[in-house]
Amino acid sequence: MRLLIITYGTEGDARPLAALGCALMRAGHTVHLLGDADTLDSARALGVPATALAGDIRGTLSRMRAMRQIERALIRIVNARTPEWMQQAMALGADCDAVIVSGLTAFVGLSVAEALGKPAIGAMMIPISPTAAFTSPLSPLRLPRALNRSWHAFVNHMVWRTFRATTNRGRVAIGLPPRTAPWTTHPVLYGVSPALLPDVADWPEDAIACGQWVTPSEDWTPPATLVEWIEAGPPPIYAGFGSMSGFDAPRVRDALLEAIGDRRVLFNPGWSGIETTGLPENIHVIGSVPHDWLLPRCALAIHHGGSGTTHSACRAGIPSVILPFAGDQPFWAGRLRALGIADRVLSGRRPSASGLRAAIVFAEHPETRARAAALGAVMQAEDGCAVAVAWIERFVARGARGM
Numbered sequence: 001m002r003l004l005i006i007t008y009g010t011e012g013d014a015r016p017l018a019a020l021g022c023a024l025m026r027a028g029h030t031v032h033l034l035g036d037a038d039t040l041d042s043a044r045a046l047g048v049p050a051t052a053l054a055g056d057i058r059g060t061l062s063r064m065r066a067m068r069q070i071e072r073a074l075i076r077i078v079n080a081r082t083p084e085w086m087q088q089a090m091a092l093g094a095d096c097d098a099v100i101v102s103g104l105t106a107f108v109g110l111s112v113a114e115a116l117g118k119p120a121i122g123a124m125m126i127p128i129s130p131t132a133a134f135t136s137p138l139s140p141l142r143l144p145r146a147l148n149r150s151w152h153a154f155v156n157h158m159v160w161r162t163f164r165a166t167t168n169r170g171r172v173a174i175g176l177p178p179r180t181a182p183w184t185t186h187p188v189l190y191g192v193s194p195a196l197l198p199d200v201a202d203w204p205e206d207a208i209a210c211g212q213w214v215t216p217s218e219d220w221t222p223p224a225t226l227v228e229w230i231e232a233g234p235p236p237i238y239a240g241f242g243s244m245s246g247f248d249a250p251r252v253r254d255a256l257l258e259a260i261g262d263r264r265v266l267f268n269p270g271w272s273g274i275e276t277t278g279l280p281e282n283i284h285v286i287g288s289v290p291h292d293w294l295l296p297r298c299a300l301a302i303h304h305g306g307s308g309t310t311h312s313a314c315r316a317g318i319p320s321v322i323l324p325f326a327g328d329q330p331f332w333a334g335r336l337r338a339l340g341i342a343d344r345v346l347s348g349r350r351p352s353a354s355g356l357r358a359a360i361v362f363a364e365h366p367e368t369r370a371r372a373a374a375l376g377a378v379m380q381a382e383d384g385c386a387v388a389v390a391w392i393e394r395f396v397a398r399g400a401r402g403m
Helices: 011-026 041-045 057-062 067-092 103-116 145-173 224-231 249-260 291-297 307-315 329-338 353-364 366-380 384-402
Strands: 002-006 030-035 050-052 098-101 120-124 188-190 207-209 237-240 265-268 283-285 300-303 320-322
Touching: 002 011, 002 067, 002 103, 011 030, 011 041, 011 307, 011 384, 030 067, 057 067, 067 103, 067 145, 098 103, 098 384, 103 120, 103 145, 120 384, 188 384, 207 384, 237 249, 249 353, 291 307, 300 307, 300 353, 307 320, 307 329, 307 366, 320 329, 320 353, 353 366
Parallel strands: 002 030, 002 098, 030 050, 098 120, 120 188, 188 207, 237 265, 237 300, 265 283, 300 320
Antiparallel strands: none
C-alpha cells in the first residue's frame, strides 16, 4: 500500500504524522510525507521519506509580534500556497492508494485525492468532528451542551469559507470543478487519547480517537551533561512553549522566573524567542529532547497546551501547568482541569506570576500527582499508531475490493 501524507504547520503538526508514517512503514507500506521544511527533521530521523512544501512557516511566524498577526499570517500562507501545494501533491501522489490529509492542508489533500480518484483519510490532532460533548476546540466560546453540535458545524464552515476561494483556484488548476461546501463524509482519525476526551458517543463510526501518535525514542542517547544535571537533585520542572511565538516573551519570562523561585527547571525556549542569557543557576537550558525520554524524569510540565505536549505530559504521568495562547490550547487546558491534573486555565497573553505560582503549587499536591500518574498508566497502555495503521489497512482494502 502506497500512502501520501500531507500537512502544514508547526512541529506539533508534523511530528505525529511522522510517527504514523513510520508505523505504516514498519507494517510494510510505502509512505511519503509533505510538510513545512523546518518541521521535517523528525520524519527524516525516523527514515520517513519527506518533501518540503513551498513556504516558510517558522520564518514567517518569527516576524510576528502578536497572536492575531500570527493567525492572519497563517491564513495568508495557505491562501498564497494552496494551488502550488496541490500541484506538488499531485506529482508525488500519482501512484498512491490513499491520501492522508491533515491540518492546514486538509482541503488541499481532499482535493488531490478527488482528482486522483483515491480515498482520503483525515488525520487530526484536534477533535473537530461535531459532538454534543464539548464546544469546538477552535472556538474561544464555551456554550451550553445543546448548542455544541451546531457550533462545531458553524466553526468548520467558517474555516471552509476562509480557504474556499484559494481551494477552488487550486481545484480548477488540477481539473476539478469548484466546490460550494466543505467535505463532511470522509473518515477522520485522531492522534488523540480517548482518556483526554469526554464521552463522544455521538461521533460517527469513522471518527476514531486512536491515542497519541508517537514513536518511542529507543535509539536516542541523551547528552551526559543533561543526565548529570537531572540526577544531581530532585526531579525538575520542565518548561517549554514548543513552536509558539508572537507573544510578550519578556512578560512570560518574568512571570515564569518569579513563579518558579528556586525550583530546578529544564527550559526549552523552542521558537518562543524568550531570552536565555542571565538565567539563574537553578534553570538549565536545553534544546529539543524527546518528550518520552525527558518528561517521565520531571516532576511537572509548564507548557502552552498544544495537543502533542499535553499528551506527552499526561502519558508521562505528570501534572501540567498550561499557559494557553491560541487555537486549541485553552481546550486542552480545560480538559486537564476537568480531569483534576491541572489548576485554573491561565492566560499566555496576560501571564501573572501569582497565577503561575498557584498552578505550580496545585500541580505539586500529592492528590494531583496521584491523578496524573493514574491517567499516565491508562495512556501508556494505548498504542495510537497501531490503532490507526490497522484502521487504514482495513479501510483501503475495503475500497480496493469495491472497485
